[in-house]
Amino acid sequence: MRILVALTYYRPHISGLTIYVERVARALAARGHEVQILTSQYDRALPAVEVRDKVRIRRVPVWARISKGVIMPTIGLWATRLVCWADVVWLHLPQFDAAGIALRGRLFGRPVVLTYHCDVTLPPGLLNRLANLAVHGMDHLAARMADVIVTYTEDYARHSPYLSRYLPKVRIIPPPVEIPVPRPEAVAAFRARWNLEGHVVIGMAARLAAEKGVEVLLEALPEILAVHPNARVLFAGPYRNVLGEEAYARRLAPLFARYRDHWTFVGVLEPEEMAAFFASCDVVVLPSLNATESFGLVQVEAMLCGTPVVASDLPGVRVPTRTTGMGLTVPPRDSRALARAILQVLADRPAFCRPREEVARHYNTERTAAEYEALFQALRAGRGLP
Template sequence: MKVLEVLTYYRPHVSGLTIYVERMSKAMAREGHEVTVLTSQYDPALPRRETLAGVRVERVPVAFRVSKGVIMPTFGHHATRLAHWADVIHLHLPQFDAPGLAIRGRLFKKPVVLTYHCDLQLPEGTFNRLVNSVVLGMNRLAGNWSDAVVTYTRDYGTHSPFLARYMGQKLHIIPPPVELDACPLPVRQQFREEHQLNGHKVIGISARLATEKGVEVLLKALPLVLAVHPEALVLHASPPALGEEEYAARLAPLFAQYKDYYRRLNTLTGAELTAFYQNLDVLVISSLNSTESFGLVQIEAMMNGVPVAASNLPGVRQPVSMTGMGEVTAIGDHEALAQAIIRILSDHAAYTRPGQIIADSFSPDQTAAEYLRLFENLRRGVRDHSAAEPAAYNRLRTLNQPAIAAIAPETASSTSPIGRGPAGDSAS
């Protein structure tokens, strides 16, 4: 099958959306499908065309930026050519250019599938409000002209004004793809020594330094945590965030204030990213709004036996709610976050679950298979209006049963897909 994936930013850009598409596309390519990614040449140094892990990437030159978006005058030409080539057009929203691709799908009689990753909520300001409105309008046009709309969870689907209109019509629930590189023990130990983690309870956060991520909530919670666990230390893996310079400047005094307890790392990849998770005692997702729809990083943490303290946002709360592997906290409430972190650090074993079940539930091969099944059904004219949750989510809910929770601390190390030892070891 020839699959056209369309999104604004692709690798080497780092975001949950780009990583999602990369993992899924590579899994499809491994099965022999032809996958082409149409995206922006957001960095002029990037090649216009290249093949990455069997996936063909075509980048369109950018004339200028509008907030976090890009304007590409020649995008239409490339979109027409590739839409004609493809068997299926797969759009990833939010995306300004999506309606044009959806129309091309109609004209060329190609199924159009739209995956809605999250809402777009730019920082306050008259211009940003205008941009938000325009993109929302474009998203709605694309949704109306698509054959199927995909989201990660029913929870997010029912709470999102954009998605709720498609419930019972063309909304589908597909788990996101999550995988990590293997991490040999020497790499894990080297990471621990390099960042001087011995003797610390390590709190992790893996997020862009962006307004919606709520990093300040964790910073404000930190002194409350330190009062109970003075050995606590935050590691923040943070890729660069486009258009967030003002936010970074606003947080600079807090970073300076807690510099002895809060360490910022650059983008982590490969085995080093896995080592990051393997050295954590708890991961924090302190996001503030619906621009966060799930939080792939919490699955990466859970696969390694690391519990999560997550904001009570639709979709984001689901991994913890399904597995019992952590706590859900009030949005933007630093005191509630601090208490959740303290409880997890104080009784880590109570929050541990078998990692292999979690890893299997979000494997890229499974995600790709679900999409390919949907694509093939649409090509044959078969429609499913049920918006049924996948079987993988029912399996995850069994982890929240007392019997499973009781044996989990003993089995976490043996079932982890990347061989992590018990999470408590990281605090020794």
């Protein structure tokens, strides 16, 4: 089966969306399917064509940027070529170009599947408001032309202003989660590298982006430090020159300076390092603010490494802790509630721990890839929906 995958950003750009697509695309290629990615050449240093893990990547030149979006004058040409090549078209929203690609799928008789990752919530401002309107309009056009819309959880689907309009088309496929089993020697080396002995370690894994709620954790620190004066936050992920987040980073800089003895940026980590990072944490925090976060893959990665989680009580985001019992949820933007939940988990950590196998039974890449494969094959064969 020839599968065309279209999304605005792809690896090496780091986000939950790009990691999701990379994992499933790689798994589908390993199952013997031909997979091509159509995406933006958001960095001119990236090659226009590249093959990674048997997945072919076509990057289209970017002419201009609007907020976090990109304008690619030749995207239509490449979309036409690749839709003609494909047996199924798989789009990832939010994406401004999705409607045009979905239309081509309809015109050329190719099944179109959308995966909707999150609602877009851009920062205030006229330009961002116009960008929001444009992306929402194109996403709704794409939904009308799609055969199926996939999302992570029924909880998110029913609460999303976008997805709730198309529930008859919505199918739930759990997201792909994978992380190596933490090796004791790697964990010991990680703890030594970052001088973690004798410290309570609170982990956060994300981009330094406004919707991630980093300031909520910073505001919770005084209450946590009153009980655990040796507490340290380790932040894993991109934190310098994050696309579209420069002003946010400048706004938080004074708080980072204030807590410099309790806050450490460890940067982007490779998978084995991420496993060691999660296993080194006493608790991992996901204090996201809004529906731009629809699940939070990192919280399941932490659980697979034996670490409980405190997450925002948002549709979709609250599902992993409720499914596994490995943590608590708190109202978004509530730093006092976040501090109390972190302290509760730290005080009774064994009550929030579960075996890795129990978590992996709910979330794993092979399950996700198999469910997509079955969906694509059913649509291609014209048998209707599984």
